[in-house]
């Protein structure tokens with residue numbers, strides 16, 4: 001790619017072609033051009049990159065439930081929830097999700113991204129202060145922006161820093177503390193004990209986005225919040241269905257007053273087509289399997305322990321995570337790309353995560369484990385990683 005002429009670009013920014021070319025050139029020059037790999041059916045590679053933690057996305061019972069839902073209600077829902085899109089299967093799923101998380105009510109959203117936008121937009125305005133963990137998911141940061149709320153970002157998982165920011169808030173301001181439950185690029189779990197007590201002390205509400213904990217953590221897969229923290233401790237709980245549950249969509253769970261407020265005011269809820277009924281039906285089946293087959297979580301925990309022990313022995317740069325997200329912090333972006341290509345050649349697919357998704361110098365391989373895997377595939381992965389490392393020593 002030809003280096004972009006900065007002067008010409010500033011002169012011509014009123015022109016769309018120039019605007020697009022300018023951004024494309026910057027992205028490429030920074031080595032940050034994003035690529036999509038097409039996944040074909042029958043791909044033989046072992047997948048260590050997806051969020052299908054329980055291996056449910058290909059479960060025949062769930063696929064069959066999806067077909068049943070479609071046969072009963074149609075391939076699509078045909079309208080938004082407030083018009084005619086809200087089918088009995090959506091309603092049943094909401095009730096099951098509320099029971100599963102120990103909440104009074106739950107509300108379905110089309111995606112987790114939209115659930116976070118919807119909650120923040122409906123709860124916050126310019127009189128609201130939002131306190132966010134530095135490593136929160138992009139959708140949480142974007143939601144606060146959509147709401148025109150002021151966001152303060154505290155040091156990752158650091159209750160002291162959060163307290164410091166909270167003591168500066170003016171007395172009349174509503175405060176919302178927002179955190180990922182399991183951090184998507186690091187795999188560590190938010191300090192929930194500390195967050196709940198800080199929130200109570202400062203009269204703040206606490207919102208936890210448990211996209212990566214729901215289904216995976218807790219005896220019945222109720223996540224890192226679930227039944228352990230009541231809705232007067234964690235007022236807003238968000239979970240997604242596209243990760244451990246293997247389907248698609250998301251939900252917000254909490255008290256009836258919260259859910260009613262979202263139905264009235266959350267624009268990303270109101271102005272979009274309801275999830276396809278087949279997806280709701282599949283999610284209902286998936287939730288039931290998730291709750292009744294704890295052996296999936298036990299097997300996954302066993303694989304996590306096995307991977308960590310082997311990676312530690314191999315001297316790989318493990319991060320401090322007890323969840324299926326097991327990143328290897330390589331630091332350098334080119335190094336991450338080299339390793340991930342080498343692994344791909346050996347039939348192993350892992351996520352290559354680079355800035356701006358993570359901070360500069362923090363590029364990493366995002367390895368995710370799943371109940372689909374067996375000990376043999378974990379060993380293959382660790383051996384291949386060791387090879388990458390040895391190859392590097394010889395460079």
Ligand SMILES: *Cc1c(COP(=O)(O)O)cnc(C)c1O
Pocket residue numbers: 110111112113114116137139180184209211212240241242249250
């Ligand atoms: C994946 C993810 C989301 C978005 O969920 P989608 O259903 O994929 O839109 C939100 N929050 C976190 C923490 C996530 O990891």
